[in-house]
Amino acid sequence: MLIEYLQGDSFIHRLDVRTKMFGFLGFMILSFIFQDPKYQLLIVFSMGLLAFWIKIPLRKIGKMLVPLIPIIISIILITGFTFTPERFERVSSQAILFYVLPGDRLGATLGGFLMGTTFICRLTSMMIASSVLTLTTSIDDFTQFFHKMKVPAEVSMMLTTAIRFIPTLDKKRRLIIEAQKARGTKFNEKGIVGSIKSYLPIMIPMFINSIMMANSLSMAMLNRGYGLTRTWTTMRELSFETSDYWVITLTVLLVTLAIFVRIKLQIGVL
Amino acid sequence: METVKVLNSDEFAIELKNISYCYPNVEEPCLKNINLTVQKGKFIVLMGATAAGKTTLSLCLNGLIPQLLEGKLTGQVSVAGLDVRKTAVQTLSKVLGLVLQDPETQIFGRTVEEDTAFGPRNFQVPLDEIKQKVNSSLESVRLKGYNQRMTEELSGGEKQRLAIAGVLVMEPEILVLDEPTSELDPIGRSEIYATLNDLRTKKDLTILLVEHSIEELIQKADEVIVLNQGEVAWRGVPIELFRNIPLLSKWGIKPLPVSQIGWNFYEKGWISFAEIPLDIQAAEGMIRALLPKYGLRQGQVLVLGEGLGHTQEQNKDCLLKQENQMSEKKISVQVSELFYQYNSAQPALRGINLTIEAGEFVALIGQNGAGKTTLAKHFNGLLKPTSGEIIVEGMKTLQYDTSELSKTIGYVFQNPDHQIFSTSVAKELEFGLKNAGFSGKEIKERVDQALQYTGLERYRSVHPFSLGKGERQMIAVASILVLKPKLLIIDEPTTGSDWAGVQTMMALIRKLHSAGTTIIMISHDMDLVAQYAKRVIGLKDGEIIIDGTPQAVFSQEQILLDSAIIPPQLCRLSSHLKDILGNETFIDSSEFTGMFESWETTGC
Structure with a gap:
């Protein structure tokens, strides 16, 4: 879902992976220092623009959000009712809208609801931002990044192999399901035991096939010289372009400005 | 050396x-x-x-x-x-x-x-x-x-x-x-x-x-x-x-069909060992050279050959008629205007119309991606038509679940390792029966029968994965046979098997066919298709392009060439000998040897 790479040649595609990671970090800081939903909405909006700019399928992200609606509602409700007035600095946020229980108990604070909205906004912008990141960055770039961060080569090898084999295993899974269906397996048996039992005919061949595949995979890897040395030729050297420096500078400026506004001017708190 | x-x-x-x-x-x-x-x-x-x-x-x-x-x-x-x-x-x-x-x-x-x-x-x-x-x-x-x-x-x-x-x-x-x-x-x-x-x-x-x-x-x-x-x-x-047929069979290697003919002549002493043909040209030359010497006189061959064909056809017709009279033609599979489309891509099946009668032995042929497996998966409801209708053994596949259809329609997949999950062969066979809701005694009886039928008795309590690929393939077949399907679909039953394994498997399929099971086989091995199937259906780009007896289908070289199918060696040989054979296409080496004197009796 998130690992899909969108082929393209947009500005963001061309940025160095390290720049993108840095930008992502900057975005996280921005998103976390502001509590006021107004600012959060601004962030969501600018992230949305970014996504729109590189023509990311926003509908796809929307689809991902739909199942989260119950969670979104419950987050707003929970924060609304559990955040007591004392937790807010501003008087306006401390206002209690109404009480659920008689005797002035379990009051719903305005600040609580606003806080809930902030959480939702954070969640949304985070999703958009990480989608932008993963959709514009190839796996190769990520492994390069790990390499630069001194993560061992085995880890990136594991990562790429795992990603490479997801479609293969998925195909296996479909074939196994078909083979078992042809023998009359029903997948809708009742109860926990029943449903586990009905998945055994899928899971066991799946494990056996994976083990067999892993076995021949290890042979094939040795066959092609894997493990002779601990390092290998990197296919593409990362290099900063002018645009990378611009983006990094911009990010630094933006984050500094945001911290100044938030700490010195006390803007954006609830 | x-x-x-x-x-x-x-x-x-x-x-x-x-x-x-x-x-x-x-x-x-x-x-x-x-x-x-x-x-x-x-x-x-x-x-x-x-x-x-x-x-x-x-x-x-x-x-x-x-x-x-x-x-x-x-x-x-x-x-x-x-x-x-x-x-x-x-x-x-x-x-x-x-x-x-x-x-x-x-x-x-x-x-x-x-x-x-x-x-x-x-x-x-x-x-x-x-x-x-x-x-x-x-x-x-x-x-x-x-x-x-x-x-x-x-x-x-x-x-x-x-x-x-x-x-x-x-x-x-x-x-x-x-x-x-x-x-x-x-x-x-x-x-x-x-x-x-x-x-x-x-x-x-x-x-x-x-x-x-x-x-x-x-x-x-x-x-x-x-x-x-x-x-x-x-x-x-x-x-x-490859000229030494007995040696090949001793080691379980598939002989070339043309050299099989040559070997028969070599045994007669008509040709030397070095003359046993290994390709079509050589075989053509051999037959042309031998015909004047040992063959039935050319005119006679033609007359006899045609006569034979006629009588056989007549016999067949008679048999068919008899069957018709005895039991009305029962239709096993009825496909009308079937279209199927995987997600958004080109349609995989485009307007398939097909009737398969009960008791037929049909082979589906075609290049990879022609739609053979896609079509076959419709027969047991694994795929449901995008449009059109399929009636299998009287059931509309749209209205039934695969688990329901599996009681009468057996489907054996290419790779047995995708289905084997039990700790013993017998348990593996029981699985389908339990799904179909059979009781203890019935299950035991049927498992015994199937084990016997497939020659797996001695492996009854062995772990399936300790057996070879050929045996595992047989287990996959047996696990379907226990359900006693009326229609059996087999996808590439001989992939990766050696010649002995191929023959065992095909003998089993033939046995099932003669016991009345309708067989639909998907295969790339044209020699097997020609030898065993009674009807061949060729697919290309999701459409049926050819349908008929193996003889009729494999003589249509141009159509086959267009869909990247290479006819069996003997059929290609027949077309090289068109001037002698007329329009007949031979699919068995004995048919060629039948053209010669000493086989006169066996020919008839």
């Missing part, structure tokens, strides 16, 4: 001295005292029945045995002068490239380029050099310009060639390939062979190829080595082996 001994030892690409190997926890050794030398630059084909030790031998050559796989190895293996025990597999891979059976597990990269570069990257070859090597090895396997393609989206043949490229890029002197074509259609197969031929002539590689069928390779290979139960049973030029 004498001259080989004189050669200097560094002219050997491969040298095996007294090799024996025993897999861990197995008593019987898999290889026994193998002594073998292969000269540089030779193209050797390694043949033999399954479990003869072919794969094991190839694993010994690049050091995976004993370095990765444990077990007991004795004797000495040297490859291009390197001692395999003392050289790391990784280092050996620069000298000897091994391409394993399943391309899927030999592809690590997401893109073609990334995958091909895997080997040289491990040796820390500089980037520019890697790019150059990748391009040249992709070119040599005919994948030039595929660099940025996703490996997942390649066809089977392309994947296999990519696997070869991944090994070639390390520039080995010796290339060992373990059944690289077992899961490919004829087109994919000939592409691989053409690639190997290129490599041999352009790069002067030593090639050792493990293979079941050899029709296309007889003229190309320098030598054949036959393994039998872990021992070298025979070695020599391919033509010597």
